[in-house]
Amino acid sequence: MTTTGSGADPEDQMWWQKPFRMFQTNIREIDAGLDVERVLDRIIDYGANTWLLSVGGIVSNYPTKLSHQSPNPWLADRPSGDLIGDATAAARRRGVRVLARMDFSKVARRIAMEHPEWLFVGPDGRHQVYQGLTSVCPSGGYYQEKVFEVLDEVLSRYEIDGFFFNWMSFNEIDYDKAYRGVCHCVSCRTGYAEEFDGAELPVGPESPGYAQWRDYTSAVIDDLLARVRAFIAERRPQAPLIMGVTADMVFHEANNAIGRELWPALTQERVSLARSYRPHVPVLVNSVAFVDMPYRLVSEDPRHFAQYLLQAMATGAIPSTYIMGVPDEFDYASLRAGAEVTRFHRDHEEVYHDLVPSARTGLVCPPSGRHGESLSGSQDATDEFRGWWQALSADHVPFDALDLRRLGEIAQSGGLERYRLLILPDLGPLDEDVASALDQWVERGGRLLGTGSSGFASGTSQLASSPAASRLAVLDTPETTWSSVVLTDPDDRSTALPILGALHVTTLREGAQRFGAVLSRAPYGPPEKCYGHLPLQTPAGAVVQHGAGQGAAMFWTPGRAHRHLGLSAIGEEMTRQVRSLLGGERDVETDLPAQVEVIMGRSRAGLVLHLNNVSGRRHQGYSDPITIPAGRRLRVLSDVQTLRALRAGVELERDDAGFFILPEISDFEVLVGQ
Structure with a gap:
């Protein structure tokens, strides 16, 4: 591998836009004496060519001269006294790049006592203290000023090939997973009041203004990351910043957790959301080889771990493996399965060069967190999205996940044009610019399928391309009475499917063609009274021509029903509508x-x-x-x-x-x- 100094050619300076494979050793203080040659042996044999190593922040694994940093006392175990110097020199000789893991989320007790203005302060006035470390706030001077001094020191000493910042957030939840509230430090109170005309900070998710505060904190971190990115680029242009969706490289950690329900497609979903937004921006999937941080000695199931890497590789992301400590100390069984996938990527690197999504069906994802959890406070839209994911996957319809929050930007950049069909799963009201962009896209020949509440605002359809003109009522499914949708298959045999969630009663636009019929409700019991279920005039769905394209809607939530009940007949009806809209233009x-x-x-x-x-x-x-x-x-x-x-x-x-x-x-x- 070519050494990437300041005189490296431009193509080598963009090394991270080519396929590579990363291995992270998340070392502890006591690992500072590690054998760098032995670690590099294991990394190379695994199939990786990039090493993510802890450099600075909470602990400096090099002899720092900065008073606001904490040198690792176990550096005394090394003859050189400098782990990072030894690691970067050995890696350079062996063609392995070194990325720096930085964690500025906490400081030692000495630093916290000297600079209380840097610290997180909960609504109760308390700091977050854990294992002798105190959490700091991204609004404060440590992040806003001192981080740049650390980066300058590292960049002036070592040929670092990139940076990753761990846990860069407003820490509402501590290491014990206890909720600590919104930070009320002086910097937060002052900045928030200036931004929102003297407004007081919320306390937590139940407080008025919490959503506004989340937007504010995102803006603070985005601004800080932009400054960090510019700082690094000026000193070492070939060293990318790996962080959120607006950095040089998007980071996703694929992991398991005790008590979290498994969403098997989460890795693929997260990568797809990023790649459909910015197809040529690399995504790095750091796959955790153990079960959960409290159980960091326990290997992840090999098949489960392999899925992290397979889903990353298949969607064009960079496959990466993350272990605690150093290789050989913990014999994770998952690594054998991970090595098989990683070596396949190494041996077919040309296949993954510039691999971008090319499906012509897009499934729009409601706002969600990094583990796929709903950010709207309701799980219904997430369930509808995941039900559609399952139905499309089972019917072998290749598709991308598109972020609802980025849909306007995607449309503005022309990113919708490669899609033949877009599915809006129970997304509620749309931004005006998004609704307008979707209508124009349909008019040019696109196919749009909405379900449930998608595109309704105050009883009116926001989409001129929708077959619905207005919404008359929303009928939720109560526990004591049930409704069904009767859908007709191509052989004119009626199949009754359950409504799980809400039925949206609508009026139709002129020219809309209805499909399916809704049955009236009937009592739950006793059996002698269980009659009703008579066909109504309420349509289950409809389709309308709009310009050169078509707009369709299913006025119930089939994805949610499919997700919770698993009835194959529901999935078949969903994909029947997809096939109808795609016509003879199925990708596969x-x-x-x-x-x-x-x-x-x-x-x-x-x-x-x-x-x-x-x-x-x-x-x-x-x-x-x-x-x-x-x-x-x-x-x-x-x-x-x-x-x-x-x-x-x-x-x-x-x-x-x-x-x-x-x-x-x-x-x-x-x-x-x-």
Whole structure:
């Protein structure tokens, strides 16, 4: 690997926009005497070529001269007294890049006592103290000023190839997972009052103005990150900043946690949201090899861990592995599965060069946190989104996840134009500019499908492309009475499906074609009184022509019903509407079982299809998948003449109907088309 000094050529300065593989050793103070050559042996054998190493912040693993930093006392175990100097020199000799992990979220007791103005202050006036460390606030002088002194010291001494900032946030929750409230330090009170005409800070999520405060803190961190990014770029242009969606590289940590319900597609979802917003900005998925921080000695299940890396790789992200301590000390069983995926990425690096999403169906995601949790206070929209995710995946409809909060920017940049179909799953009112952009996109030939509350504001449809003119009522499903939707299949046989959630009673625009019929409610019991369920004039859904495109709506929440009940008939009705809107322009046709996901992208190598076998999926994890025998078939809309299966190492043959004949699929296969 070429040394990237100030005189490096421009292409090498952008090394992080090419495929690479990272390995993080999240070292403890006592690990400062680690054998850098042995660690590099393990990293290289694993298939990685980049090392994320703790450099400074809470503990400095180099001999810092700054009074507001805390040198690691175990540096005395090294003859040089400088772990970072030894690591960067050895890594440079062996062609491995070093990224610096910085954690400025806390300071030692001495520093906290000298600078109380830097510290987090809860609504109760208390600081956050844990293991002798005190949390600081991003609004205060430590983050706003002293961080730059640390970066300057590190950059002046070492050839660091990039930076990652850990836990850069307004710490409402401490390490014990106790809620500590909104920070009320002097900097926060002053800044918030200046921004909002003297307004007082909220206390927590139940306080008026909490959402406004979250927006304010996001702006504070975005501004700070922009300054950090500019500072680093001026001194070392080839060193990216790895952080949020507006940094040089987006960071996602794929992890498990005790008590958190598993959403199996979370890694793919997070990467897809970032790549559909900025397709050419790299995303790094740091996959945790252990179960949870309190159980950091316990290996993650190997199949579960492999899924983090497989989903990252399939969506064009950088696969990365994260362990506690140093290799060899904890024998994580998950690493053997992780090495298999990481080495595949290494051996087929050309396939992942400039790999970007290329599906022509987009599924819009409601505002959610980094673990996919709802930020709106209601789980309903998240359930509707995930139900659609499951239905599309099972029917092998390749799709991207699009962030509702970024939809206006995506539209403004022309990013909607590659989509044939967009799905709006129970998203509620839309921003005016988003509604207008969607209408214009449909008018140019797009297909739009909304469900539930999407695009309704004050009883009026915001979308001229929607078949709904207005909303007359919203009928929630109570516990004691139930409603059904009667949907007609292509053979005119009626199938009754349950409404779970809300039915939106609407008037239709002129020319809208209704589909399905709603049945009236009936008593829950006793059985002698369980009659009713008569067809009403209320439509279950409708479709209308709008310019060169079509707008469709399902006036109930089929995704939510599918997510909670798992009825295949609901998923089939959902994808029947999708197929109807796509017409004959499906990206993929295949007879693969529903448990094999198809993820589509394009890279310098051509069309790239990842076939991810998730047949081993369980409620909270994974077991070994069932091997899919050779002989299944797949056809793609793209004009490809050949498909090569990389794991099987064969060119695929085609039958008379133009379908490629697939090889045996164990856990995954990757197809590359020309």
